[in-house]
Amino acid sequence: MRLLLFVLSLLFSNIVFSQEAQKDTIITVTDTIPAAEPEVNPADSVLRITNLNPFFTLQVDSVFVYDLEINKPPQHYFWFLKNAPIGLKIDKNTGVLFFKADKSFFKSGKLKYDIPYKVEVGIQNLRDAKDRSESSFTLMFYNTEVIVSRLKPTIGSTIQLEEGDSLQFRVQCEEGSFPIEQININSNYPISDFKAVNKCDDEFKWMVPYDFIRDNDTSRQKILVLQFIGTDKFRNADTATIRLFIKTGVNYPQKNLEHLQVVNEIKKYVTNLKLTFYMVSKNIKTNKNTRTTLDITGSSTAMLGTIISTSGSSSTSQSLGKILPSVGLTLVPVKEAVSPNKVQEQNTASQIRGTIKRLDYIMTENMLVGDRDPDILSKSKKLRDELKQSQLQLVDLPLVEFDPRYSEKDADAYFNNPKVNKKYKLKVQ
Secondary structure, three states: OHHHHHHHHHHHHHHHHHHHHOOOOOOOOOOOOOOOOOOOOOOOOOOOEOOOOOEEEEEOOOEEEEEOOEOOOHHHEEEEEEOOOOOOEEOOOOOEEEEEOOHHHHHOOOOOOOOOEEEEEEEEEOOOOOOEEEEEEEEEEEOOOOOOOEEEEOOOOEEEEEOOOEEEEEEEEEOOOOOOOEEEEEEOOOOOOEEOOOOOOEEEEEEOOOOOOOOOOOOOEEEEEEEEEEEOOOOOEEEEEEEEEEEOOOOHHHHHHHHHHHHHHHHHHHHHHHHHHHHHHHHHHHHHHHHHHHHHHHHHHHHHHHHHHHHOOOHHHHHHHHHHHHHHHHHHHHHHHHOOOOHHHHHHHHHHHHHHHHHHHHHHHOOOOOOOOOOHHHHHHHHHHHHHHHHHHOOOOOOOOOOOOOOHHHHHHHHOOHHHHHHOOOOOO
């Protein structure tokens, strides 16, 4: 029994030994350099926004929400914005940006398309004023619907004008998706000497010339159509049309000179008439004295012949008495030849005086009232017609334009003399 147990123990020891002999004999090499421990980063002490996008684009009628973050606990900080466009807001506690791009902002002109808006955003520590950070981003809006910019002149579409009037107005712009960059002008009639409009808010100036309506035109009115065509960078166009109804006008500077010229011609003609009246009236007075002398001489001669004829007794005296009366009678035709009848000259002087009075009255009645007298055409025509009529009535009258014996002052003083006025005054019996 003991022997059996001894044998079994030997067999068991052999088996154990054989298993230990089958173990891996490769020696594992151990690294003698100590491994570096993972580095632990110190806490970030500089305040900054960690997720800020530098550029945002928004479409009209869209909603924009963006949550900004920082590298520190946000409960001790507040947010703020600078130069923010209308409608852009930020939650001062959480840093959430919010914006709704409403169309009303763009229609009213408060916001514009395709224009970058630079916005400054900042974060501030509530306890430490030095602990703050500021940055910026760009916000731009776009619209898929193209709105054409419009031209808005500062006057109505229909204007009434006359030749010589001035026209002045501005061409404003109502901007749409893209601003107007250029403005051109078209017209149905050629015009000149006007101030052109090239861009928005430019001023158009033009004075209607007096020869705009020609003498050979069938109508006394023309319709001038002005078209202002504005285009943007994509050649989208808008046209503003203005119709000008232009009538014939009065060229007052020229017509004033014509009126003055007619008045000067009448004054010169009146002066010559006064000199002629002065000489005709003087001739009438001289002829009257001559007539009186000849009448007395003729009467004396006839009476002398009668006395001799009746008182004489001799045949010679009687013969002389028959001859002398015939001498007195023959003096009458000689007297008519030397001193003609004064009725014709009297009528001529009266006609000249009446013409002078009428022309003076016409000049006073048709004098101008200011530089832009509305009746200047009719007054000038009246003066011209009266002058022509007076010249035709006295066409056979030799005018005295210059005589060294008389002066204009003498003729005027004689014409206004009360005795002369009484002599040619109309008498009613």
